[in-house]
Amino acid sequence: MDHMTLPCLQDCIRRYHTLIPQLEYITKPLPDFISQAEAGKPDALIHLYENVYPLLEKFLWSGNADFHPLLACYQSLFREQETLIEQNSRNDRYNFILSITVADRPPHLRACLESILQVCQLYGYGGKTAGYYDKIKVIVAEDSADERNILRHIELVNEYRQRGLNVVHFNQPEQHELLQSIPPPLRERLGNILTTQPKEKFFLKGQAANRNLSYLKFLQLTKDRNKTLYYLVDSDQSFCVNRQTATGDEAVYALNYFHCINKIFRDTDTLMLTGKLVGDPPVSPAVMTSNFLDDITAFFTTLAHTRGNQCCSFHGLPEHPANDAAYHDMASLFGFKNKDATFIYRCRLEGEHNHEACLRDFSQRLNSFFFGEHLTRKTFFSYGNGFDEIVPARTIYPGNYIVNYEGLKYIIPFGHLRLRMSGPTAGRLIQAEIKERFASVNLPMLHRRTTQGDFAEEFRPGVELKLESIDLSNEFERQFFGDLMLFSVAELVSQADVNQPFQKEVMTSVIDRKEMELLALYQQKHVAVLDKNRLLNNLVFNTGHWWLSSPVLADALHHVKNFIQNIEHNFSDQSLAYQQIQSSEHRAVRKKQIIEALMNYRTERDAWDRLFQ
Numbered sequence: 001m002d003h004m005t006l007p008c009l010q011d012c013i014r015r016y017h018t019l020i021p022q023l024e025y026i027t028k029p030l031p032d033f034i035s036q037a038e039a040g041k042p043d044a045l046i047h048l049y050e051n052v053y054p055l056l057e058k059f060l061w062s063g064n065a066d067f068h069p070l071l072a073c074y075q076s077l078f079r080e081q082e083t084l085i086e087q088n089s090r091n092d093r094y095n096f097i098l099s100i101t102v103a104d105r106p107p108h109l110r111a112c113l114e115s116i117l118q119v120c121q122l123y124g125y126g127g128k129t130a131g132y133y134d135k136i137k138v139i140v141a142e143d144s145a146d147e148r149n150i151l152r153h154i155e156l157v158n159e160y161r162q163r164g165l166n167v168v169h170f171n172q173p174e175q176h177e178l179l180q181s182i183p184p185p186l187r188e189r190l191g192n193i194l195t196t197q198p199k200e201k202f203f204l205k206g207q208a209a210n211r212n213l214s215y216l217k218f219l220q221l222t223k224d225r226n227k228t229l230y231y232l233v234d235s236d237q238s239f240c241v242n243r244q245t246a247t248g249d250e251a252v253y254a255l256n257y258f259h260c261i262n263k264i265f266r267d268t269d270t271l272m273l274t275g276k277l278v279g280d281p282p283v284s285p286a287v288m289t290s291n292f293l294d295d296i297t298a299f300f301t302t303l304a305h306t307r308g309n310q311c312c313s314f315h316g317l318p319e320h321p322a323n324d325a326a327y328h329d330m331a332s333l334f335g336f337k338n339k340d341a342t343f344i345y346r347c348r349l350e351g352e353h354n355h356e357a358c359l360r361d362f363s364q365r366l367n368s369f370f371f372g373e374h375l376t377r378k379t380f381f382s383y384g385n386g387f388d389e390i391v392p393a394r395t396i397y398p399g400n401y402i403v404n405y406e407g408l409k410y411i412i413p414f415g416h417l418r419l420r421m422s423g424p425t426a427g428r429l430i431q432a433e434i435k436e437r438f439a440s441v442n443l444p445m446l447h448r449r450t451t452q453g454d455f456a457e458e459f460r461p462g463v464e465l466k467l468e469s470i471d472l473s474n475e476f477e478r479q480f481f482g483d484l485m486l487f488s489v490a491e492l493v494s495q496a497d498v499n500q501p502f503q504k505e506v507m508t509s510v511i512d513r514k515e516m517e518l519l520a521l522y523q524q525k526h527v528a529v530l531d532k533n534r535l536l537n538n539l540v541f542n543t544g545h546w547w548l549s550s551p552v553l554a555d556a557l558h559h560v561k562n563f564i565q566n567i568e569h570n571f572s573d574q575s576l577a578y579q580q581i582q583s584s585e586h587r588a589v590r591k592k593q594i595i596e597a598l599m600n601y602r603t604e605r606d607a608w609d610r611l612f613q
Contacts, residue, residue, distance in 0.1 A: 006034070008080040012052070012073050020059050026051050042088040049081040054386055060254065061383035067243070071254055075122045078256055082124040093126065093262045094229045095135045097221055099170075099214035101207055102235040103143040106152040111448065113138070113160045113167065115238035118253050120165065125258040131164055136258065138167035139217055141175070143210040145203045170217050172202040178216040182611070189607040192416040192600065207234070207398060208415025208422055215408055219611070225405040229265060234399025237445040241278050241381035246316060248348055249380065257443055260387045261402055264441060271407035271437040272430060274393050275400045277447040278379045281327040282397065284420055285370055286476040287483075288327045288377075289571065290525055292369060293532035295376040297539060298342040299362070304545045308356040308553075314347035327377040330521055333487065343376040356552055363556035366563045370470040370570075372449030384442050393440035394431045396423040400445045409609045410434065414485070414597045420475070421482035425489050429601070432493040472570045476577030480522060481590045488514045488594070501602045507595050515587065522581060526571060533567045540564075 009030070017024035026048070033045035056074045059065050098116065102109050116138060119125075126135030140157055144150045150171075157169045176199050179187065187194075194216075195202075195209040205213075211232055222228050239257055242249045264270055281288060299314075306313060326343070347358045365375055398412055410433070412426040419425075430438050488511045496502055540547075540560055547553050569575060580586045 006030075006080060006084075008073070008076040009049070009052070012056070012077060015073065016056070016059070016070070019065075020055050023052065023055050026055075040088075042084060046081060046084055046088075049077055052077065054388075057383065057386060067252075071252065075253075078259065079122075079124040082127055086127045092227070093135065094227055094265060095126075095137070095224070096229050096231050096258055096261075097137045097139065097218055098231040098233055099139045099141050099211065099217070100233045100235050101141045101143060101210045101214065102153060103204060103207075103210070104146050104149045105235045106149055106156065108235040108448070109140065109153055109156055111238050112233065112235050113140075113156060113165065115240055115253070115446075117160060117163060117165050119239045119257060122253050123256040123259060125256065125262075128164065132166040133164060136166060137221065138165060139170045139214055139221075140167060141170045141210050141214045141217070142172055143203055143205055143207075170214065173199075175210075175213045175216075176202050178220070179213065181216075186607055186610065189604060192597070193411065193413060193604055193608055195415070206415050206418055208412050211398065212411055212415065215411070215611075218408065222405070229261065229402055229404055230408060231261075231402045232398065232400075233445075236449060237277065237399045237447050240446050241444060242378070242446055244380050247350065248346065249378065251446055254381075255387065255443055260441070260443055263388065264390060264439075265402075265404055268390065268439075269437055270390065270439050271404060271434055272393075272396075272410050272439070273390070273402045274395070274397050274427075274438075274440050275443040275445065276379075276397060276440070277400060278381050278444045279447040280373050280378060280449040282399075282447060283328060283372075284472075284475050284479045285372060286472055286479040286570075286577070287330060287525075288374060289369075289567065290528045290532060291327065291377065292374065293529065293536055293567070294342045295345065296366070297532065297536050299345045299376075300536070300539050300545075302344075303355060303359065303547070304539075304543070306355050308359075308546050308550050309354050312347050312349065312353050312355055312358045314345055314358055327374050327379075330525065333483070333521070345376050356547075356550055359547060359553060360556045363559035366559055367470065367566065368449070369563070370472060370566060381444060382442075387442055390439040390441045392431070392436045393427060393438050394424070395427040395440075396430070398423045399447075400443075405612070408612050409605075410438070411605075411608060413601060413604065417481075417485075417593055417597055418478060419482035419485055420479045421486040425482070425486045428486070428489050428493050429498055432498040469569065470566045471576075473576035473580075476570065476575075477580050480518065480577075480581050481594070483518055484511065484514055484590075485594050485597075487518070489598070492598070499602070502598050504595060504599060507598055511591055511594060515591065519581070526578060529567065529571045533564055533571070537564045 009027070013023060013027050013030075029044075030048070033048055036042070036044055053074070056070065056077075060067065060070050060074060100109065100112055116136070120133040120136055124133075126133060128134060138160075140153060142150060142153060144153065154169050157167050160167050179194055182190065182194075193209070193212050195205045195213070197203075197205055214232070215230075218230050238251070239255075240251045240253045241255060242251055243254075261273065264273060285292075302314075345362065347361070349357060349361050362375070365373065369375070396412060403410065410426075410430045412422050413429075414422060414425065427438070488507070491510050491514070492502060492507065496506060539545075540557070547557065570577065572578070
């Protein structure tokens with residue numbers, strides 16, 4: 001940067017000062033700042049960039065900007081600021097150690113690693129040393145059962161190391177060895193947190209156990225506990241967000257995660273920070289089937305008033321306003337008041353095509369719903385009040401949270417139960433303990449449940465694929481009892497001290513009451529799903545619409561029939577999950593497990609905390 005010419009900043013001012021008038025006002029002292037920087041006092045100039053970023057961000061997401069040129073300008077400013085920081089030896093910011101938990105998901109892992117590399121390249125946080133991005137280290141925490149997938153994960157680690165990402169493979173033998181390094185009496189008390197699985201079967205331990213084992217690796221890699229942050233990531237998430245355009249949604253690297261998170265931990269007393277997700281819903285299909293059937297029925301109802309050879313009309317449709325839980329059948333449980341409204345399917349095909357082509361493409365993605373993809377109710381990024389504002393949190397998003405060294409004590413417990421809703425459950429306990437020091441920020445990640453059109457490489461715990469039959473029973477059961485634990489804990493923390501062991505009598509009373517409430521809600525949803533599924537089947541196959549006589553739609557109709565049959569298989573009275581939920585004996589076993597886990601929570605947390613003293 002010869003003679004402090006600052007080409008990116010100067011170009012930004014020249015190009016955007018008329019569109020963003022305040023930009024010229026705050027940069028008027030630029031010559032004075034440059035003089036100070038050349039005199040060995042660069043702080044004011046470095047800080048000037050911090051005043052520019054919010055102005056560009058607000059305009060970038062206003063809908064009035066030429067998005068991609070402005071985004072490129074915005075990214076270049078960060079790289080220029082990084083160079084200035086490095087030249088003036090001001091690079092004393094936080095180091096990040098990231099952990100990506102992965103089980104049999106090579107395509108997801110590639111997308112996640114690529115996104116981290118892109119953020120490093122586009123924003124340059126911390127600069128490079130010896131070919132690597134100096135302040136970013138990535139752990140790939142292996143939990144795969146298939147040796148072929150483990151080898152592919154290792155290949156990806158090596159590939160991204162060669163491309164400049166400081167990434168290491170945290171394999172299962174090393175995980176087991178680190179676990180054994182804990183003194184036996186303490187290790188025994190941590191079995192429900194870290195796993196008790198034997199060395200010869202040290203895989204598919206579950207996301208919570210595998211994530212908690214990463215904490216042991218964090219301790220091993222930490223050089224300066226006062227200047228290190230720990231970032232927990234799921235493999236099906238990427239460090240980018242989606243934006244809606246006239247032609248569909250688009251993934252963009254528009255958030256400088258590391259820079260913003262560094263500022264928050266520098267300027268506040270936050271211990272744990274979490275961010276939401278955009279894209280596919282972060283919940284099980286078991287609790288979003290009813291509204292999905294509404295949307296699919298609405299699609300076919302609209303389609304019935306068209307012709308197959310007619311130009312596709314599912315483009316350029318008005319955006320439906322949605323709140324954070326629009327995809328959830330029982331959003332009222334979380335305090336949301338969803339209106340009974342359907343969401344319009346937006347065709348993803350480009351170029352000229354007709355309704356037959358739209359239906360073929362739609363049908364090919366329909367069964368991806370059982371792996372968590374929602375075709376009509378994705379969540380899109382909203383800039384809101386920016387990236388600096390933090391608000392009190394009550395839910396941990398397990399694939400998107402950050403802690404400092406002290407915050408390592410606040411884990412996601414109860415992994416041995418293998419229940420869903422572990423993040424919200426842990427969040428209620430943590431919120432009750434550390435209050436506003438557990439915070440949420442508008443730095444979501446893009447969540448993609450599926451990567452393959454034929455699901456051949458999709459792995460989702462609790463979902464079994466057998467030819468064309470998809471079985472949700474395991475995940476469905478874990479969802480119901482995860483809900484039971486979550487809403488029981490939400491009430492418990494309002495009347496008990498989380499720093500003391502919970503009383504069994506109090507827990508039993510709360511859990512019994514929540515059990516009855518949830519059974520009633522699940523029964524309502526059960527009846528609604530079956531009714532809507534029969535309505536959909538009748539609409540598609542028994543009403544004589546044009547698609548039944550189209551010779552090119554046989555495969556598409558087969559996919560739709562398969563979807564309807566899979567709904568019936570998973571939500572009928574004969575489904576295993578429904579029978580388990582209805583079984584008082586099975587519920588008694590699960591409730592006993594939940595009560596024991598809650599009774600042991602304080603003792604296990606005390607044992608865990610000893611690792612960080």
